Amino acid sequence: MAFTAKPYCSTTAKPPTPAAHRSPSGPSPCISVRAAAVSPRARHSAYGLSAAGNASSSTVRLRALAQRTRAQPQQPPRRRPEYVPNRIDDPNYVRIFDTTLRDGEQSPGATMTSAEKLVVARQLARLGVDVIEAGFPASSPDDLDAVRSIAIKVGNPPQGDDGGAHVPVICGLSRCNRRDIDAAWEAVRHARRPRIHTFIATSEIHMQHKLRKTPDQVVAVAREMVAYARSLGCADVEFSPEDAGRSNREFLYHILEEVIKAGATTLNIPDTVGYTLPYEFGKLISDIKENTPGIENAIISTHCQNDLGLATANTLAGARAGARQLEVTINGIGERAGNASLEEVVMAIKCRGELLDGLYTGINSQHITLTSKMVQEHSGLHVQPHKAIVGANAFAHESGIHQDGMLKYKGTYEIISPDDIGLARANEFGIVLGKLSGRHAVRSKLVELGYEISDKEFEDFFKRYKEVAEKKKRVTDEDIEALLSDEIFQPKVIWSLADVQATCGTLGLSTATVKLIGPDGEERIACSVGTGPVDAAYKAVDQIIQIPTVLREYGMTSVTEGIDAIATTRVVVTGDVANNSKHALTGHSFNRSFSGSGAAMDIVVSSVRAYLSALNKMCSFAGAARASSSESEVPGSASVQRAE
Known part of the structure; x- marks a missing residue:
């Protein structure tokens, strides 16, 4: 027994x-x-x-x-196998493919600047992900530039490296057409290990209603475009049959066989609409492994959406059935209900590896908390308190029975140690920043938090830091991250805040006076009234900038506790048709939304900073910066005047 x-x-x-x-x-x-x-x-x-x-x-x-x-001395962990595009020498090793910067950014309002994407990509490399899908280069020139920057700065060894640094594969997404593939190759070719990820739909409903192509035509396009990607000099090509979960099995085996012959090195099997159940998805992966000719010459990958809340379960079922690349995002962000969560998948493999046939990853799990918080800060998408692994309540115990058990032995109610995901922050045990902290201490804290900024950026940040530190007894890691996001990782500055004054109370209308510095360097002032001080300030900004804007979301949170806490504001706005973008999967144009964040100890200042951040993103995307640079493009009105 x-x-x-x-x-x-x-x-x-x-x-x-x-x-x-x-x-x-x-x-x-x-x-x-x-x-x-x-x-x-x-x-x-x-x-x-x-x-x-x-x-x-x-x-x-x-x-x-x-x-x-x-x-007891700990034995070293298993080493990451040497990277070969179409095989893994250790059959138990699972590659982690992170698509936070591509699929994750398709979450409404999750638009990140190029600087923010670069910071997140660097942190993903420290986390140890094998592949970073950095974006969809054909969607816009900005996205192509962002992917190229990541390929150059993250996809190559750092200067002075002796070969010990982990360098991830940098991947760009493309549809199965030459224009998309050319853009993807132009963006990723600068990396040491570039990859092109191309896809076409294979389910009957997609082929008939979206592509309007026959199955034979779809196979021909897929085969031709994979071969074309290889002909450019890209030795690592991933192919995805979109909506594989609802595709005919025999047709799926056939198209996968053909793209392997054409040179595909990874076959990604997406559950595009999150429809399958874990046992179904596991069976799909095992069937592909058993019935696809030439499958031994490619890596099977999974990409699971979370529409039924099963993305993590389906991903693990796929891994157990033979998939050796798992596509995930930080915090599970993504289109609709999101994607499989990196932290959930990785910690499940780490915790229950014995039931997954000894699978393991190359992820340094102690970077999970830091990476999660960084993505929350830059995307503006905060996780719910009860989110597994990284939620605020993930390691909180309120029940008296649970607390009693935890005090006696932590293993009674915790299956994961907070230390394993890097939850213990340095503020609790190390450097405590305050108004007397100097440049060296502050810079050391930034490095500890995973941020690398230039000397000029640091001086700009240090000035803001000192302003806050004079008013607070203690500056926390969360304060630092909020100030970084507000001061450094903002879009190109077209309109900047010079001053805002607001009055409000129980009697009379709230009023606000706003002074902005325009793209021509001139100051402009506007006054307005509103239902509150923030509403009045936003109306004053609109009078100055005069860009059709709809405020879709507004939210404010306190970074830390106490009366002297920094307030962070996040807004999401949409504009007119000039801001249309191309959807990565459908290719259809849609009215893009833009998020903005701001931080200050004054809630009105924080709110105006966030609004301007979103408007600057919108102006940059639409090319409005050039049009706004001339005075005639920024007309005055009775309530708008130049500052003398």
Whole structure:
């Protein structure tokens, strides 16, 4: 008779794994102790319990075991296999393909600037992702430039590197046409390991109603475009049959066989509409593995949407069935209900690897929390408190019974140690910043948080930091990130805030006076009234800029606790048809939304900064900067005048 101990997923506090079951590549973060045909007395002894089950003594013994485990030298983790596009030397290794900067940015209002994308890409490299899908270069010149910048600065070893730094593959998305593929290659070819990811729909509903092509025509296009991508000099080409979950199986096997012959190195199987159940998706992957001729010459990948809340489960089912690349996003962001969440997939593999046939990844999980917060800050999409792994309540225990168990032994109610995802922040144990902190301390904190900025950017940031530090007793990591987002990672400055004054109260209308500096360097002033000080300030801004704008979302949060907390504001706006963009999957034009964020200790100032951030993104995207540079393009009115 065998039994299994309940696992506690922690590399720092857990009962030791018996030597007979310890992995040769190092201890698993989740333990599984098995014994055969043992008596009840022996079972108790295995856990340090007496036959009578003395609870207090068992707690002491468990703590002692955990302490001894922490004191033991840890074996090094398994090494990441050398990258070869169409094979992985270790059959248990799973590549992590992050599409936060492409699919994740398709979340409404999640538009990031090129500078923000570069910062996130650098952090993804530190996290250890194998492939970064940096964008859809054909969608706009801005996206092409952003992907090219990432390919150059993140897709190559840093200066002075001795070969030890991890350099991810940089990937660009394209539809199955020459224009898209040319744009993708132009953007990613500067990376050490470039990849083109091209796709075409294969389900009957898509071929008939969207593509208006026969199955034979779709196969011909896919085969030709994969071969064309290879002919450009790209040795790493990924192909996706869009809506594979609803495609005819025999047709799917056929088109995959043809693109392998044409040179595809990775076959990505997307559940485009999040329709399949885990056992269905696992069966789909295993069927493809068994029935596709030439499949041994390519890597099978998964891309699961979360429309039914099953993206993570489907991804893990695909991995267990043979997929060795998993496409995910940080915090699960993405179109509609989002994508499979990187942190959930990675920690499930790390925790339950023994049930997934020993699979492992190259992710440094201690960077998960930092990466999650960075993406939240730059995308403006904050996770719900109960979000698995990275939510604010993920490690919070309010129930008295749970608290009692946690105080006695953390493994009673926590399957993951917060330390494993880097949850313990340096503010709690290291440098505490305040008004007396100098440049060296502040710069060290930025590096610790994963931000690399130029000397000029640092001086601009340090000036803002000092303004805040004079008013606060303590400046937290969250304050630092909010100020960075507001000061450094903003779009090209076309309109900037010089001053804002607002009055409000229980009697009379709220009024606001706003002074902006325009693209020509001239100051302009406008006054307006509104239902509140923020509404009045926004109307004054509209009078100056005179761009048709609809405010879709407005939200404000307090970065930290206390009366002196920094307020961060996030807005989402839309404009006119000049702001249309191309959808990565459908190719249809849509009215693009633009998000903006601002931070200040004054809520009106924070709100105006956020509004201007969104408007500047809109102006940059539409090419309005050039039109706005002449005075005639910014007409005055009775309530708008030049500052003397």
